[in-house]
Amino acid sequence: MKTNETHKKDSMNILPVHSTASLIKASIAATLIASILLVLIILPSEYHIDPTGLGQYLGLTDIAEASTSTMAPTQTPTKNKVTSSTLEQTIQTVPTIETLTDIIQARSTLSVRSDIIDIVIPAKKGLEYKLLMDKFTHLTYEWRTDGEPLYFDFHGEPKGDKTGYFESFSITTSTQMKGSLTTPFAGSHGWYWKNQTNDPITVTLSTKGDYTIKG
Incomplete structure (x- = not known):
């Protein structure tokens, strides 16, 4: 019979296993965050594409114009x-x-x-x-x-x-x-x-x- 001390050691050696559902949720969340950053920040500041209008409000489209004007x-x-x-x-x-x-x-x-x-x-x-x-x-x-x-x-x-x-x-x-x-x-x-x-x-x-x- 295992002692309480041995049982505790065995429990500490068990590694947590993430379910497939939790991995899918994490992937979806990462994709959504990347898409939001693309639309709200990267497109206005890099490509002067501002579908939401927030880029112009925050001055991000000015960055894209400045970048374009300095390209030789x-x-x-x-x-x-x-x-x-x-x-x-x-x-x-x-x-x-x-x-x-x-x-x-x-x-x-x-x-x-x-x-x-x-x-x-x-x-x-x-x-x-x-x-x-x-x-x-x-x-x-x-x-x-x-x-x-x-x-x-x-x-x-x-x-x-x-x-x-x-x-x-x-x-x-x-x-x-x-x-x-x-x-x-x-x-x-x-x-x-x-x-x-x-x-x-x-x-x-x-x-x-x-x-x-x-x-």
Whole structure:
């Protein structure tokens, strides 16, 4: 028969075993915390993507803008002119947020280029300008008109899609816009501008990222 002392020693040698349910709960909690940090802190401060508006309130988006402004270009900007017009687009959906690991991995392998282009939007017509980009690649951009505001739709179209599906990232009427995008899918990404005035309007567009110009 074991003594009380021996029984106590045997009890001390028994290691606690975590159940499968507790491990699953811990994994879910860790995933939720990582997702919250991604949306509230990392995307606004690193990529100027602020779906909740909290990043702008806390000043995190200013960090992303400062980081973008200090990045040195690796290619001398080129300047071109485009005058063809296209059909007007409409809103379909909003962009999705992918995992932080995929975004960081894609951004670390960028082949960065930069371009400056003048795009003439004819009177009473619309024009589209697109860049071909892979999934999870990063783009920073800035454009402004020579005076008058333009209606625009900044959107992307998945590679190989034949249904007409696209995602709109920003839609408004303005004389200028500055921002960044981490692409949610491979395909063409760019802008549609519509000139509702009686005179041509020139848009000067600056872009920097890993892309091929589709025009």
